[in-house]
Amino acid sequence: MTGASLIHLTQTVVNEQDVVTEFEQILLVGLVFVIMFGLGAGLTPRDFRSALRRPWGLIIGFVTQFGIMPLLAYLLVIAVLFQLPREYAAPVALGALLMGCVPAGTTSNIFTYFSKGNLALSVIMTTNSTLWAILMTPLVLAFYGSLVFDAESDLQIPILNIVVTLATLLIPVVAGMILRRYSANVGAVMELLGGFFGLFFIVFLMATWVPRNWALLTSTPWQTYLVAIGLGLFGIAIAYAIARAIRMHPMNARTIGLETGIQNGPLAIAIVLLTFAGSPDIGLILFVPALYSLFIVIVATFVTFWFRRANLAEEQKIPNLL
Amino acid sequence: MTERPWLAHYPADVEHELVPPPFRTLPELIAHAAAEYADTVAFTQCMPNGMNGSLTYAQVEALSDAFAAYLREDVGLQAGDRVAMQMPNCLSYPVVAFGILKAGCVLVNTNPLYTASEMIHQFSDSGAKALVIIDMFADRLPEVVAATDIETVVTVRIGEFFPPVIAGVIRLVQKWWNRSLPAITVEHTALQTALASGRERLGKAESYVEGLGADSLAALQYTGGTTGVAKGAMLSHGNLVANTLQMMQLLSTHIRPGKEVVLTALPMYHIFAFTVNLIGFFHEGARNILIPSPRPPSNLKRAFENYKITWTTGVNTLFNALLNERWFTENPPKHLVASAAGGMALHESVSERWREVTGTPIVEGYGLTETSPALTFNPLGGVGKDGTIGIPVPSTDIRCVGEDGTDVGVGEPGELIARGPQVTAGYWNRPDDTANAMLDGWFRTGDIAQMDEDGYFTIVDRKKDMVLVSGFNVYPNEVEERIAAMPGVLEVGVIGLPDEKTGESVRAYIVAAENPPTEAEVMAHCRETLAAYKVPKSVRFVEELPKSPIGKILRRELRAIGVTSDTASIETQGRELS
Numbered sequence: 039m040t041g042a043s044l045i046h047l048t049q050t051v052v053n054e055q056d057v058v059t060e061f062e063q064i065l066l067v068g069l070v071f072v073i074m075f076g077l078g079a080g081l082t083p084r085d086f087r088s089a090l091r092r093p094w095g096l097i098i099g100f101v102t103q104f105g106i107m108p109l110l111a112y113l114l115v116i117a118v119l120f121q122l123p124r125e126y127a128a129p130v131a132l133g134a135l136l137m138g139c140v141p142a143g144t145t146s147n148i149f150t151y152f153s154k155g156n157l158a159l160s161v162i163m164t165t166n167s168t169l170w171a172i173l174m175t176p177l178v179l180a181f182y183g184s185l186v187f188d189a190e191s192d193l194q195i196p197i198l199n200i201v202v203t204l205a206t207l208l209i210p211v212v213a214g215m216i217l218r219r220y221s222a223n224v225g226a227v228m229e230l231l232g233g234f235f236g237l238f239f240i241v242f243l244m245a246t247w248v249p250r251n252w253a254l255l256t257s258t259p260w261q262t263y264l265v266a267i268g269l270g271l272f273g274i275a276i277a278y279a280i281a282r283a284i285r286m287h288p289m290n291a292r293t294i295g296l297e298t299g300i301q302n303g304p305l306a307i308a309i310v311l312l313t314f315a316g317s318p319d320i321g322l323i324l325f326v327p328a329l330y331s332l333f334i335v336i337v338a339t340f341v342t343f344w345f346r347r348a349n350l351a352e353e354q355k356i357p358n359l360l
Numbered sequence: 361m362t363e364r365p366w367l368a369h370y371p372a373d374v375e376h377e378l379v380p381p382p383f384r385t386l387p388e389l390i391a392h393a394a395a396e397y398a399d400t401v402a403f404t405q406c407m408p409n410g411m412n413g414s415l416t417y418a419q420v421e422a423l424s425d426a427f428a429a430y431l432r433e434d435v436g437l438q439a440g441d442r443v444a445m446q447m448p449n450c451l452s453y454p455v456v457a458f459g460i461l462k463a464g465c466v467l468v469n470t471n472p473l474y475t476a477s478e479m480i481h482q483f484s485d486s487g488a489k490a491l492v493i494i495d496m497f498a499d500r501l502p503e504v505v506a507a508t509d510i511e512t513v514v515t516v517r518i519g520e521f522f523p524p525v526i527a528g529v530i531r532l533v534q535k536w537w538n539r540s541l542p543a544i545t546v547e548h549t550a551l552q553t554a555l556a557s558g559r560e561r562l563g564k565a566e567s568y569v570e571g572l573g574a575d576s577l578a579a580l581q582y583t584g585g586t587t588g589v590a591k592g593a594m595l596s597h598g599n600l601v602a603n604t605l606q607m608m609q610l611l612s613t614h615i616r617p618g619k620e621v622v623l624t625a626l627p628m629y630h631i632f633a634f635t636v637n638l639i640g641f642f643h644e645g646a647r648n649i650l651i652p653s654p655r656p657p658s659n660l661k662r663a664f665e666n667y668k669i670t671w672t673t674g675v676n677t678l679f680n681a682l683l684n685e686r687w688f689t690e691n692p693p694k695h696l697v698a699s700a701a702g703g704m705a706l707h708e709s710v711s712e713r714w715r716e717v718t719g720t721p722i723v724e725g726y727g728l729t730e731t732s733p734a735l736t737f738n739p740l741g742g743v744g745k746d747g748t749i750g751i752p753v754p755s756t757d758i759r760c761v762g763e764d765g766t767d768v769g770v771g772e773p774g775e776l777i778a779r780g781p782q783v784t785a786g787y788w789n790r791p792d793d794t795a796n797a798m799l800d801g802w803f804r805t806g807d808i809a810q811m812d813e814d815g816y817f818t819i820v821d822r823k824k825d826m827v828l829v830s831g832f833n834v835y836p837n838e839v840e841e842r843i844a845a846m847p848g849v850l851e852v853g854v855i856g857l858p859d860e861k862t863g864e865s866v867r868a869y870i871v872a873a874e875n876p877p878t879e880a881e882v883m884a885h886c887r888e889t890l891a892a893y894k895v896p897k898s899v900r901f902v903e904e905l906p907k908s909p910i911g912k913i914l915r916r917e918l919r920a921i922g923v924t925s926d927t928a929s930i931e932t933q934g935r936e937l938s
Contacts, residue, residue: 082665084691091690222410222666223526229409230529
């Protein structure tokens with residue numbers, strides 16, 4: 039792709055005011071609330087106590103989630119994305135970094151289930167990283183942001199806004215926990231819905247966002263796709279390799295792999311929508327989170343198939359050690 | 361009158377003889393409890409994800425009345441007709457079971473996981489005319505209905521009597537997510553339709569049970585399926601009423617009428633949960649928390665989180681499984697009062713840990729399908745002796761006899777025989793089997809036991825599981841107990857295999873937990889405390905052990921595995937040689 043056409047591309051996007059329509063914004067934020075609500079509806083204070091008593095799985099999850107994923111996003115940005123002209127690459131990179139810094143998504147629980155992983159570990163890791171995200175996501179994002187963007191750049195990360203957004207999203211988690219206490223039935227339905235809405239979100243993206251941005255998608259450079267797909271794929275691979283290297287049970291290693299690689303796409307999009315509202319670059323910032331959310335389903339599906347085949351024989355002999 | 365040394369160990373305020381019950385039949389018992397506890401919640405079904413539904417005592421009474429009316433008026437069944445039911449623990453269970461009994465019909469409990477041929481055997485043998493079945497397992501119906509006298513099929517859903525939205529969600533998940541609902545191709549009536557129809561024909565309930573007395577047949581409870589052809593033990597209303605009250609009387613020190621919340625994780629089609637949970641705790645005004653599927657044990661997590669469970673009943677396998685769950689050991693149920701184990705030997709290592717983790721007593725009882733089931737229990741309010749099955753329940757006599765039928769001495773092993781109001785009159789349509797099982801009016805259990813000087817009994821083993829090594833008796837239970845106490849062992853099954861040198865030899869099958877021991881370590885451990893001939897000659901590590909629906913380890917199947925795998929390896933060797 040030539041430089042001239044890239045500049046053209048940038049301008050089209052910047053001028054596009056309705057990359058995400060107002061209706062979609064409200065719907066997406068609502069969806070994220072339902073997902074977080076479902077997450078809370080599956081939790082009791084006991085779960086937190088149990089998690090704190092046995093911190094190893096969580097420490098590993100914490101390290102992979104807020105250590106590896108942001109670093110991976112950063113490396114992909116400087117090695118791949120910054121081959122492209124800055125005026126296009128910078129806002130896209132911001133989205134990619136954000137995608138690396140958000141916590142794990144609830145979809146990972148579904149894939150863990152299908153890959154015969156440790157579901158309880160998956161749920162507790164998702165929860166744990168979501169709670170830590172209030173502190174860690176802004177912190178890590180600010181750190182890598184300072185490496186990528188110079189202080190005078192037009193593009194600044196509104197850290198405070200992100201903290202407020204994340205804190206706001208904890209309200210439905212707490213509400214879910216309280217609700218579940220009073221009605222186990224409503225809690226269970228919300229938990230179920232939360233999981234399904236994660237998938238529904240992808241379908242929604244495909245049905246509305248993809249067709250409307252088709253021209254944009256077809257003219258997007260391969261580097262952007264590599265970043266969006268690589269973040270999930272390499273994330274799963276690296277975390278899985280580390281878990282295996284420190285001799286974790288394959289079941290738990292699979293869980294940690296999926297848990298790490300599968301980020302909370304809807305949350306990243308919601309953060310962009312809520313904190314960059316009105317910014318002319320919002321369309322490009324949204325790009326990687328949206329592409330990531332689309333492709334992670336495909337990536338995770340393939341990985342799940344591979345996990346199911348590769349690990350069955352091995353597991354016969356190894357007892358569960360976590 | 362036989363001597364009863366155990367009476368001295370009854371808790372202070374427990375009567376020695378069964379207090380004559382104010383009712384002769386189960387419908388009377390049910391009506392009595394329903395009137396007393398009308399607005400109390402009787403049953404709550406808790407799904408693995410926490411979805412739940414409940415019925416009060418009054419609702420159970422009204423719904424089962426309607427079902428009785430449906431059976432008599434719509435289907436046209438008569439008193440004494442057999443009705444089979446096949447479902448996991450769910451809210452429909454008490455409605456249907458009580459309905460069958462109130463219709464004066466005979467209940468044929470059937471394992472829902474049975475194959476078509478097992479169902480055909482049980483339904484033909486019992487002569488069942490109607491079947492109430494959970495829709496998930498209805499795929500076997502065409503074959504079964506064609507081969508038996510079953511004319512009426514009623515189907516129930518797992519979410520029956522749940523709040524409508526929740527029932528709908530469960531159904532959607534079953535249909536589209538799990539795809540666990542087969543198309544039902546035979547003529548059938550949905551439970552709700554049957555109940556609606558029955559409700560319009562209420563009013564003759566008295567007449568259905570008019571002819572019923574203590575000796576009338578209440579249930580055909582099939583047994584022996586694991587050892588050969590399943591036979592129907594005939595349990596009368598009197599048997600079941602007596603046994604319910606015998607048990608409740610002995611456990612009365614720890615049961616507060618109208619206040620208990622009991623975890624019912626064992627299937628109620630099995631005699632233990634049927635008598636203890638369904639009827640016994642119903643009689644005590646308790647709330648039964650019904651668990652449709654206790655496996656994997658994480659399915660019980662929500663039940664323990666959402667309900668203040670005060671009582672649990674279970675088998676060794678269940679208690680052991682819970683003790684291996686971190687969520688359970690880290691948050692043991694705070695309101696637990698006591699637990700009762702039955703169905704199989706409770707390992708001392710398990711009972712000790714259970715007491716340690718929960719801080720509450722667990723007592724083991726003993727019985728058989730043929731004895732409704734309880735014959736003995738460790739007295740909760742008295743001295744409990746671990747490793748023993750306790751003392752006989754009120755109005756029950758137990759002896760240990762030798763091959764010649766005469767009593768063996770205190771501490772000597774002999775076959776346990778029993779007499780009491782809970783003992784079956786015999787097997788349905790099998791006079792020969794009945795005659796074999798009886799000895800001058802006493803029921804022969806087929807278990808080898810010994811009594812200590814206080815009248816506490818200890819089961820040595822099943823007569824037929826005994827392994828004969830060079831002429832010495834080895835009781836698998838003893839070896840299993842030792843191995844189960846080793847760290848790194850989750851479950852163990854011990855059997856005898858044919859052996860050229862010693863006639864039979866001992867083999868242990870082990871399911872490993874974390875850091876499993878090696879074969880040599882297992883043998884060394886056994887050698888420390890067991891005579892040489894009892895030490896396993898071989899140890900095999902396996903993924904899981906064959907188990908009965910309630911989790912009893914099936915030694916017969918283990919033997920089959922042991923024999924075929926050995927023959928197979930011999931054959932392979934033979935081929936290699938030639």
